[in-house]
Amino acid sequence: xxxxWNVIIxxxxxxxxxxxxxxxxxFFSGLxxxxxxxxxxxxxxxxxxxxxxLPFGYIFxxxxxxxxxxxxxxxxGASQFEVIRESVLWPILREPYWCAIxxxxxxxxxxxxxxxxxxxxxxxxxxxxxxxxxxMSRVLxxxxxxxxxxxxxxxxxxxxxxxxxxxxSSLASTITLxxxxxxxxxxxxxxxxxxxxxxxxxVLYLLIAAVMIGSxxxxxxxxxxxxxYKMPAELAAVxxxxxx
Amino acid sequence: xxxxxxxxxxxxxxxxxxxxxxALAGDKIRIATEGAYAPFNLINEQGELAGFDVEIAKALCAxxxxxxxxxxxxxxxxxxxLMGRKYDAIIASMSVTEERQRVxxxxxxxxxxVLAFVAAEGKELDTSEAGLKGLTxxxxxxxxxxxxxxxxxxxxxxxxxxxxxxxxYLDLANGRLDALLSDKFPAYDWMRSEDGKGFDFKxxxxxxxxxxxxxxxxxxxxKEKFNAAIKAIVENGTYEKINxxxxxxxxx
Numbered sequence: 001x002x003x004x005w006n007v008i009i010x011x012x013x014x015x016x017x018x019x020x021x022x023x024x025x026x027f028f029s030g031l032x033x034x035x036x037x038x039x040x041x042x043x044x045x046x047x048x049x050x051x052x053x054l055p056f057g058y059i060f061x062x063x064x065x066x067x068x069x070x071x072x073x074x075x076x077g078a079s080q081f082e083v084i085r086e087s088v089l090w091p092i093l094r095e096p097y098w099c100a101i102x103x104x105x106x107x108x109x110x111x112x113x114x115x116x117x118x119x120x121x122x123x124x125x126x127x128x129x130x131x132x133x134x135x136m137s138r139v140l141x142x143x144x145x146x147x148x149x150x151x152x153x154x155x156x157x158x159x160x161x162x163x164x165x166x167x168x169s170s171l172a173s174t175i176t177l178x179x180x181x182x183x184x185x186x187x188x189x190x191x192x193x194x195x196x197x198x199x200x201x202x203v204l205y206l207l208i209a210a211v212m213i214g215s216x217x218x219x220x221x222x223x224x225x226x227x228x229y230k231m232p233a234e235l236a237a238v239x240x241x242x243x244x
Numbered sequence: 245x246x247x248x249x250x251x252x253x254x255x256x257x258x259x260x261x262x263x264x265x266x267a268l269a270g271d272k273i274r275i276a277t278e279g280a281y282a283p284f285n286l287i288n289e290q291g292e293l294a295g296f297d298v299e300i301a302k303a304l305c306a307x308x309x310x311x312x313x314x315x316x317x318x319x320x321x322x323x324x325x326l327m328g329r330k331y332d333a334i335i336a337s338m339s340v341t342e343e344r345q346r347v348x349x350x351x352x353x354x355x356x357x358v359l360a361f362v363a364a365e366g367k368e369l370d371t372s373e374a375g376l377k378g379l380t381x382x383x384x385x386x387x388x389x390x391x392x393x394x395x396x397x398x399x400x401x402x403x404x405x406x407x408x409x410x411x412x413y414l415d416l417a418n419g420r421l422d423a424l425l426s427d428k429f430p431a432y433d434w435m436r437s438e439d440g441k442g443f444d445f446k447x448x449x450x451x452x453x454x455x456x457x458x459x460x461x462x463x464x465x466x467k468e469k470f471n472a473a474i475k476a477i478v479e480n481g482t483y484e485k486i487n488x489x490x491x492x493x494x495x496x
Contacts, residue, residue: 076411079418094420096404176382176404176415185320186405189386190394192347194324 004193008200011187015197018183019204025169025179029104030162036109041116041150042142055113062110067168070107075099075175100172108165115161119154120146152223159216163209170205180204272311273466274331275301279316280408283433283490284337287316299486300354300477301335307473307482319408320386323348326461333466334459337427339388349462351470353455354483355495359389360428361446362416362435369423371447376401379422382412388454389425413439425450429495 040055062070078084078093085094092098123146131141173182184201188194221228236243277285277297288294293314305312317325319336326334326348339357340350361381363369370376377400383389385405393403404421406412413434416424424431428449434440458474460466477483478496487494 076414079414079420085418094418174407176406186385189320189405190343190391192323192343194321 004196007187007191007193008196011191011197012200014178014183014187015180015200015204018178018180018201019208021172021177021182022166022169022179023208025100025104025172025177026162026166029101029108029169030165032101032105033108033112033165036105037112037116038147040109040113041120042146044113044117045120058106059110059113062107063114067103067107068171068174071100071103071171071175074103096172096175096177099175100169100177104165104169104172107168108161111161111164112158115154115157116150119150119157122153123149152227155216155220155223159213159220162216163212166208166212167205272313273305273308273333275305275312275314275333275335276317276322276325276331277301277314277334277336278319278322280319280410281337281430282409284430285335296355296486296490297335297337299489300483303477303482303486304335304470304473307476308469310469319384323459326459329461332460332464333470337430337456338459340455340457341388341391344459347462348459349464349467350455350457350459351467352474353457353496354474355429355456357388357454357456358428359392359425359450359452359454360431361423362426362431362443363423363446365442365444367422367446369446371423373397373400376423378402380404380420381423381425382406382415382421383425384409384412387427388452389427392450392452393425416443429491432491 040059043051043055044059046052074093075096078099084090093102127145127149128141131145136144169179170181172179173185176182178186180201184197188197191197231242277293277295279285279287279293281295281297283295285293285295285297293316298314301312301314314335315331317331317336322334322336322338323344325331334348335354337355337357338344338350340353344350361369361371376397379401381393381397381401382404383393383406385407390403390405393401397403404412404415406415409426409430412421412424412426415421417439423446428445431440431445435443458470460470483496484494487496
């Protein structure tokens with residue numbers, strides 16, 4: 001096995017181009033997905049059974065089918081219908097970029113909606129009772145209590161979801177996009193050095209993931225700062241055994 | 245106890261690996277093809293590998309009196325799979341190129357390929373550089389056509405590379421692509437199918453001196469055997485018979 005550094009150096013700029021596309025895909029679909037997930041989560045956590053049932057089919061489909069199938073259905077499937085090819089949506093749907101964003105957005109929104117629903121339902125009852133005691137309207141309660149608290153609770157799980165999203169974005173390479181994986185595969189098609197190029201691509205994903213993990217940790221520290229408990233020093237003075 | 249089990253499992257795995265390597269070195273020849281490149285290699289309605297490449301492979305094996313197994317393998321992993329000894333030969337309409345020759349060895353050719361542009365029948369398509377400027381042109385990734393686009397037209401057209409030829413056809417049919425650069429013979433076959441109706445070759449064929457051959461690992465003695473067998477089936481008319489089932493003209 002001879003390891004070829006030159007091929008990594010020579011094609012590195014093309015991998016970096018791929019990094020930008022990967023970041024764009026993750027950022028936009030993450031953002032749009034979150035915007036879509038919040039109302040869905042509120043519906044899922046609602047006490048009205050009809051409202052609760054409404055997003056069920058959507059969430060069930062997108063959590064229950066592989067992302068690759070969803071991408072293919074949107075990119076190759078939708079374009080089979082003349083109605084769609086002649087509709088006003090075609091300029092968007094003909095672009096692989098937007099098809100990827102749509103597929104990733106719908107997919108991550110389905111997962112995030114369930115995460116946020118769980119978080120909403122995990123808010124201690126007392127806090128909601130307190131909001132009611134203050135006479136807050138339902139909207140005000142959602143805005144001031146439910147959502148901020150739910151975001152704090154959901155953060156670790158949502159960070160996980162975004163990292164999964166980062167890795168799933170490699171499927172964009174199957175619809176002609178040159179994200180990190182797409183660029184890597186195109187380079188390998190020419191150089192036949194899968195080990196070197198995929199290793200380089202893997203390192204790039206790791207770096208992006210590391211930055212994401214770090215940012216989420218900071219965000220968590222900030223949003224959940226009221227939750228950090230450190231034993232007061234006075235307690236140790238009362239009973240030194242409590243320190244160990 | 246647990247550790248003992250683990251050790252014996254590892255040992256067993258090691259033994260299995262050794263035997264399977266030994267099996268590869270025996271009489272059985274494992275041949276990989278893609279299975280998504282009609283009419284050369286495809287998976288037919290019965291779910292079996294079929295097509296020109298597969299028939300040639302079988303004819304060669306019969307000529308060599310060898311026991312062969314033909315397996316399907318995705319295109320962009322097909323050379324790594326050969327290097328990783330998952331199989332011993334690739335008969336998958338693979339062009340002989342300098343880059344590939346750096347990692348694998350090729351037999352003599354078993355057919356010759358030209359490239360051609362494909363677009364909708366009524367569409368005026370000037371295949372000169374000036375005529376193609378600004379158009380979206382597709383090809384399959386990791387193919388001669390894809391490489392030709394990248395080498396010669398990268399700054400002229402918007403290149404889209406597909407995992408399979410079938411996906412490229414889909415995007416040509418739905419209008420995402422203005423034109424497709426493809427190996428000529430499979431495109432000829434596609435145009436005769438229901439999906440390919442209404443499409444035609446445009447401009448001159450691009451003859452890139454492209455020979456299609458069998459890829460094997462470097463230094464593998466299979467090369468001589470395959471070469472002798474190719475020569476034999478061309479001379480005894482078997483090749484011509486297979487050729488005639490697919491194309492009304494010779495592709496050798």
